[in-house]
Amino acid sequence: xxxxxxxxxxxxxxxxxxxxxxxxxxxxxxxxxxxxxxxxxxxxxxxxxxxxxxxxxxxxxxxxxxxxxxxxxxxxxxxxxxxxxxxxxxxxxxxxxxxxxxxxxxxxxxxxxxxxxxxxxxxxxxxxxxxxxxxxxxxxxxxxxxxxxxxxxxxxxxxxxxxxxxxxxxxxxxxxxxxxxxxxxxxxxxxxxxxxxxxxxxxxxxxxxxxxxxxxxxxxxxxxxxxxxxxxxxxxxxxxxxxxxxxxxxxxxxxxxxxxxxxxxxxxxxxxxxxxxxxxxxxxxxxxxxxxxxxxxxxxxxxxxxxxxxxxxxxxxxxxxxxxxxxxxxxxxxxxxxxxxxxxxxxxxxxxxxxxxxxxxxxxxxxxxxxxxxxxxxxxxxxxxxxxxxxxxxxxxxxxxxxxxxxxxxxxxx
Numbered sequence: 001x002x003x004x005x006x007x008x009x010x011x012x013x014x015x016x017x018x019x020x021x022x023x024x025x026x027x028x029x030x031x032x033x034x035x036x037x038x039x040x041x042x043x044x045x046x047x048x049x050x051x052x053x054x055x056x057x058x059x060x061x062x063x064x065x066x067x068x069x070x071x072x073x074x075x076x077x078x079x080x081x082x083x084x085x086x087x088x089x090x091x092x093x094x095x096x097x098x099x100x101x102x103x104x105x106x107x108x109x110x111x112x113x114x115x116x117x118x119x120x121x122x123x124x125x126x127x128x129x130x131x132x133x134x135x136x137x138x139x140x141x142x143x144x145x146x147x148x149x150x151x152x153x154x155x156x157x158x159x160x161x162x163x164x165x166x167x168x169x170x171x172x173x174x175x176x177x178x179x180x181x182x183x184x185x186x187x188x189x190x191x192x193x194x195x196x197x198x199x200x201x202x203x204x205x206x207x208x209x210x211x212x213x214x215x216x217x218x219x220x221x222x223x224x225x226x227x228x229x230x231x232x233x234x235x236x237x238x239x240x241x242x243x244x245x246x247x248x249x250x251x252x253x254x255x256x257x258x259x260x261x262x263x264x265x266x267x268x269x270x271x272x273x274x275x276x277x278x279x280x281x282x283x284x285x286x287x288x289x290x291x292x293x294x295x296x297x298x299x300x301x302x303x304x305x306x307x308x309x310x311x312x313x314x315x316x317x318x319x320x321x322x323x324x325x326x327x328x329x330x331x332x333x334x335x336x337x338x339x340x341x342x343x344x345x346x347x348x349x350x351x352x353x354x355x356x357x358x359x360x361x362x363x364x365x366x367x368x369x370x371x372x373x374x375x376x377x378x379x380x381x382x383x384x385x386x387x388x389x390x391x392x393x394x395x396x397x398x399x400x401x402x403x404x405x406x407x408x409x410x411x412x413x414x
């Protein structure tokens with residue numbers, strides 16, 4: 001065994017029965033490292049959890065990429081496009097494109113008793129992917145579930161149901177402001193709640209055929225297409241792929257298609273996510289600094305406590321870098337102990353929140369009703385390895401104090 005490892009091992013073992021100041025400082029340093037690592041891991045898990053939850057909701061409610069008439073402005077009455085496009089549904093053959101579905105929109109006013117509410121009806125076809133809404137149905141079922149209910153079926157949000165005092169099995173009357181004005185009575189088959197307040201208070205789901213009739217369109221005219229991709233992290237790249245397939249073409253009537261991504265449509269939401277991710281880096285920097293200060297203080301106290309031993313080692317021929325390595329190895333022991341404790345605490349906290357949702361949030365402000373946590377082992381590994389390597393390198397700074405010690409002055413130091 002090399003001298004440095006032997007001496008470091010002896011120092012570590014000796015601290016077990018040490019009752020001096022250095023022993024207390026070491027315990028404080030271990031606690032500081034554990035706390036810093038725990039905060040870093042939990043912060044990353046929460047931010048990743050927020051991002052995943054919000055992205056799942058935003059994409060699940062709408063789509064990753066949207067294809068509409070280029071002349072359609074951001075208004076309620078959109079210009080139609082022909083569904084008989086050569087990319088529908090063959091665009092799913094493109095690598096990374098998972099699904100494409102048609103939709104049609106129609107604004108209306110819901111009336112129930114004396115209560116009224118402005119709503120956007122979203123008509124969907126047989127190919128619509130109900131996976132997201134199936135997870136968020138709180139009562140009844142989606143339009144994708146066959147039933148024996150006669151008449152027009154509709155799925156509304158819990159917010160609509162609460163405001164208008166509606167329930168599954170009941171009905172709601174929709175009034176359409178057009179020439180001539182029209183009215184439709186819908187049977188409620190399902191109630192959903194996603195936590196996205198802006199969407200929940202606006203959208204109700206109906207069959208696309210009814211919207212086409214109300215708009216005076218034939219069965220081939222729709223508001224647009226929704227395209228789902230395999231990996232949301234490839235959103236920008238896949239948006240360009242869809243734009244290349246569908247965005248640069250002119251129809252016989254001279255109209256063109258416009259391709260937009262969910263990031264373009266929800267710019268403020270994505271900016272908010274980016275801001276929270278930046279906050280994590282600030283937290284990590286602060287925690288690393290706290291750990292460094294505590295570790296440096298502990299190492300300096302240990303060095304000065306062992307001044308006589310350092311003087312003796314120098315007197316018998318040990319070089320400064322050999323002695324420095326002894327104390328850096330000892331600080332590595334402190335780091336490892338703190339890392340293990342911090343990981344255990346972080347894992348317990350993340351698991352507790354993930355399975356119980358004990359810390360609740362205001363869904364209207366945060367889009368989710370509890371603090372979400374994404375438990376990924378690679379996060380533990382990255383934080384642990386990064387902290388271990390960075391702190392070990394940084395410990396070379398306080399260890400430079402050893403080079404300033406002169407054997408004649410420190411061998412009698414107590």
